[in-house]
Amino acid sequence: MSEFFTISVLFATLAAGIRLATPYLLAGLGETIGQRSGVLNLGVDGVMQLSAFFAYWTALRTDNLWLAALVGLGVGVVMGVVYGVMTVQFKAEQGISGIGIFLFGLGFSDLMFQRKVGTPTFVPHKLPTVDIPLLSDIPNLGPALFSHSLLTYMAFLMVPLVSLLLSRTTFGTNIRAVGENPEAADSLGVSVARVRYTSIIIGNAMAGVAGTALVLDLGIFQPNLTQGLGFIAVALVYFGAWRAPGVMVGALLYGLVQATVVSWKALEIIPRSWSDIASSAPAVLTIVALVVLAGRISPPAALAKPFDRH
Amino acid sequence: MAQDDDSPMLEMRGITKRFPGVLANDSIDLTVRSGEVHTLLGENGAGKSTLMKILFGLYQPDEGDIRLNGESVKIVSPSFAIEHGIGMIHQHFMLVPTLTVAENVALGTRSTRWPLTDPAVVSERVSEISERFGLAIDPSVEVWKLAVGERQRVEIIKALYREAKLLVLDEPTAVLTPQEVDEFFEILSGMRDSGHGLIFISHKLREVVAISDEITVLRNGRVTGHTTPGESDRHQLAELMVGREVSLAPDRPPVDVGEPRLVIKGLSATSDRGTLAIDNLNLEVRAGEVVGIAGVSGNGQRELAEVVAGLRPAKQGSVVQINGVDAVGAGARTTRQAGLAYVPEERMRDGAIGEFTVSENLVLIDHGSKQFSSRGLLRFAEIKRHCRQLVDQFKVKTPGLDTSTSTLSGGNIQKLILARELASGPTVLLAAQPTRGVDIGAAEYIHQQIIAQRNLGTAALVISEDLDELLAISDRIAVMFEGRIMGIVAAEIATREGLGLMMAGVAEGSPA
Numbered sequence: 149m150s151e152f153f154t155i156s157v158l159f160a161t162l163a164a165g166i167r168l169a170t171p172y173l174l175a176g177l178g179e180t181i182g183q184r185s186g187v188l189n190l191g192v193d194g195v196m197q198l199s200a201f202f203a204y205w206t207a208l209r210t211d212n213l214w215l216a217a218l219v220g221l222g223v224g225v226v227m228g229v230v231y232g233v234m235t236v237q238f239k240a241e242q243g244i245s246g247i248g249i250f251l252f253g254l255g256f257s258d259l260m261f262q263r264k265v266g267t268p269t270f271v272p273h274k275l276p277t278v279d280i281p282l283l284s285d286i287p288n289l290g291p292a293l294f295s296h297s298l299l300t301y302m303a304f305l306m307v308p309l310v311s312l313l314l315s316r317t318t319f320g321t322n323i324r325a326v327g328e329n330p331e332a333a334d335s336l337g338v339s340v341a342r343v344r345y346t347s348i349i350i351g352n353a354m355a356g357v358a359g360t361a362l363v364l365d366l367g368i369f370q371p372n373l374t375q376g377l378g379f380i381a382v383a384l385v386y387f388g389a390w391r392a393p394g395v396m397v398g399a400l401l402y403g404l405v406q407a408t409v410v411s412w413k414a415l416e417i418i419p420r421s422w423s424d425i426a427s428s429a430p431a432v433l434t435i436v437a438l439v440v441l442a443g444r445i446s447p448p449a450a451l452a453k454p455f456d457r458h
Numbered sequence: 459m460a461q462d463d464d465s466p467m468l469e470m471r472g473i474t475k476r477f478p479g480v481l482a483n484d485s486i487d488l489t490v491r492s493g494e495v496h497t498l499l500g501e502n503g504a505g506k507s508t509l510m511k512i513l514f515g516l517y518q519p520d521e522g523d524i525r526l527n528g529e530s531v532k533i534v535s536p537s538f539a540i541e542h543g544i545g546m547i548h549q550h551f552m553l554v555p556t557l558t559v560a561e562n563v564a565l566g567t568r569s570t571r572w573p574l575t576d577p578a579v580v581s582e583r584v585s586e587i588s589e590r591f592g593l594a595i596d597p598s599v600e601v602w603k604l605a606v607g608e609r610q611r612v613e614i615i616k617a618l619y620r621e622a623k624l625l626v627l628d629e630p631t632a633v634l635t636p637q638e639v640d641e642f643f644e645i646l647s648g649m650r651d652s653g654h655g656l657i658f659i660s661h662k663l664r665e666v667v668a669i670s671d672e673i674t675v676l677r678n679g680r681v682t683g684h685t686t687p688g689e690s691d692r693h694q695l696a697e698l699m700v701g702r703e704v705s706l707a708p709d710r711p712p713v714d715v716g717e718p719r720l721v722i723k724g725l726s727a728t729s730d731r732g733t734l735a736i737d738n739l740n741l742e743v744r745a746g747e748v749v750g751i752a753g754v755s756g757n758g759q760r761e762l763a764e765v766v767a768g769l770r771p772a773k774q775g776s777v778v779q780i781n782g783v784d785a786v787g788a789g790a791r792t793t794r795q796a797g798l799a800y801v802p803e804e805r806m807r808d809g810a811i812g813e814f815t816v817s818e819n820l821v822l823i824d825h826g827s828k829q830f831s832s833r834g835l836l837r838f839a840e841i842k843r844h845c846r847q848l849v850d851q852f853k854v855k856t857p858g859l860d861t862s863t864s865t866l867s868g869g870n871i872q873k874l875i876l877a878r879e880l881a882s883g884p885t886v887l888l889a890a891q892p893t894r895g896v897d898i899g900a901a902e903y904i905h906q907q908i909i910a911q912r913n914l915g916t917a918a919l920v921i922s923e924d925l926d927e928l929l930a931i932s933d934r935i936a937v938m939f940e941g942r943i944m945g946i947v948a949a950e951i952a953t954r955e956g957l958g959l960m961m962a963g964v965a966e967g968s969p970a
Contacts, residue, residue, distance in 0.1 A: 318572060322565070331552060332562075335552045336565050
């Protein structure tokens with residue numbers, strides 16, 4: 149145990165935790181926006197897998213990470229439009245629709261991988277880390293906090309931006325209104341459909357970037373790459389009480405526990421035979437947290453309810 | 459808005475709207491002038507809501523012409539209606555509870571700091587409006603923290619903020635105490651004097667007579683009368699509305715009051731949110747009397763009904779007895795066996811299952827009894843016979859016994875529930891908001907049934923927000939405020955003013 153509590157290991161774990169938190173954070177923030185507008189998207193995981201594959205494939209073919217990220221984002225946007233048509237246009241039941249999107253993403257990314265790539269191959273270049281001048285020179289803390297990929301910085305920058313969007317902009321007010329009482333918004337001439345479409349597309353785009361961040365961080369794609377990460381991101385929205393800072397706390401907690409488990413396995417603090425069980429620690433943590441926090445803050449009142457003018 | 463002195467603010471001519479199988483509006487004419495309160499009077503389903511939805515651009519008329527200040531317009535959407543100075547105060551408040559007053563008011567309008575919101579500018583204008591029309595409100599507070607009367611003010615401010623000149627008020631007084639209604643009418647008078655046109659939708663005849671300049675009565679989608687308060691009194695209005703003579707107050711022959719059947723002593727209970735909803739409440743209802751519970755909604759009435767029905771736990775030491783049987787936390791089966799019939803407030807949530815057929819709902823309680831089943835199998839012939847009899851006896855208007863209950867009107871669903879509850883021959887009747895959203899004809903019938911039960915020696919407890927209803931059917935009226943009984947008054951000496959003061963928590967009434 150004492151090996152873990154050394155400065156270098158602790159800060160390395162912190163750095164890994166932040167890195168691992170990135171896809172959770174991006175996907176969770178996107179889902180937050182969607183849910184605040186009243187649309188539940190359980191398909192996040194599927195969208196992440198699709199984006200991850202296409203970003204990976206792009207990177208593999210072109211070695212252009214910018215283009216790969218753009219493709220990942222684009223796939224998210226397309227899936228957002230698809231999900232919007234399903235849930236806003238045709239008012240499909242959102243729980244089942246989301247599962248459908250998940251299954252499609254899981255299957256189609258696998259299929260494309262088998263057809264187009266076949267054997268797992270590393271991309272020529274992984275997502276590079278960017279050291280922030282001066283700040284990254286701080287001993288220990290510097291490398292842990294200020295030596296990450298651009299997507300990680302972006303994810304954390306999104307926290308205040310999403311907060312600002314929701315609380316200080318007219319569009320954010322519309323999002324909240326539509327998620328709480330769409331009839332009221334409609335009666336004032338706010339287009340419920342337009343607000344929800346936009347929110348879903350932003351949310352899915354962020355899920356797409358989350359998948360991209362995950363795959364470009366690993367440098368390699370495999371079927372079911374996310375292993376339920378997208379579902380955890382949905383849970384983090386509840387954990388974070390539909391607020392960006394709360395989602396960030398949840399994502400960080402999740403990343404840090406994951407990093408700690410990895411570190412303890414490496415240091416053999418956790419015996420080998422326990423290693424699989426230990427890997428489920430973050431999931432158990434989520435369930436415990438959700439049970440403890442259940443009912444403290446109520447979800448958007450119109451969450452998962454299609455809007456029909458009558 | 460440019461005002462042409464000759465043409466009225468609003469002219470709707472020959473408005474017709476058909477829905478599959480229904481002629482909702484049949485060539486309706488309505489004219490509203492600036493500075494007038496024009497009442498649309500009619501029962502549920504008379505076509506008031508459809509007409510107003512057409513005015514607000516939510517529906518398009520199949521035929522007819524709408525003119526605003528003499529100019530023919532096609533109102534294509536709510537936004538169009540708002541831009542042309544039409545404001546709608548919906549019966550069910552169109553507010554977002556988690557947003558502040560200012561955010562609610564500004565929703566859907568242009569912000570001076572777009573894309574950011576401008577709470578300071580909005581708040582200032584809200585304050586201006588509230589001062590001018592006496593609508594006191596704090597713009598920065600979240601709407602869920604406001605009382606019902608305050609929420610209504612927010613709705614009005616919302617319309618005035620959009621510079622509405624013509625306001626539609628859909629049953630605005632349903633949720634107010636008598637005093638709040640008086641204040642509300644003063645606000646309306648102020649708006650009338652400032653040249654606004656007001657369309658007041660109501661079926662509360664007393665208020666209609668008090669505030670209206672003009673009255674248009676609708677029935678079955680048609681205009682059945684156009685009158686003024688000077689020309690028609692309440693009885694004539696009710697007749698125009700229903701199409702036949704109605705008794706607004708049922709006959710109540712004197713009945714000997716017997717022993718207490720429902721006894722409540724030291725009852726305290728919490729609401730769903732965990733706050734104290736009932737605070738050391740004492741009440742007795744005796745055989746052969748109707749006790750009315752008056753009060754503004756949210757003062758513990760809902761919780762009281764649920765505790766008496768055995769559905770809500772109460773605090774230690776609370777006593778609720780139905781014919782001597784303990785009801786606190788006992789569950790519905792026990793309270794029913796003790797002799798209780800319960801007509802719940804939320805009839806589609808607690809009283810009937812919408813997807814079930816009429817007959818399924820009628821035997822919802824007893825389908826396991828020997829009469830209706832044997833060895834676990836339902837006896838359909840007997841169920842059918844029983845239900846047919848109840849439907850006839852209680853005049854439930856339904857196409858058939860196999861009709862889905864949710865397709866019936868509110869009044870008929872309520873009659874169905876009443877039929878089921880009274881079929882068991884109860885000795886205690888608990889009815890919460892028995893005629894809310896029910897048309898006058900059905901309400902009249904439900905009142906007669908409650909009185910009939912009383913005459914048979916049933917102890918009846920009726921919870922209602924409608925004072926006219928309570929004054930018409932009760933022997934004694936108890937007023938609830940913040941979980942306590944403020945006072946109990948014999949109905950014949952009760953006054954609306956006295957009850958209103960107690961409803962606002964002002965004065966303790968004298969015991970009857």
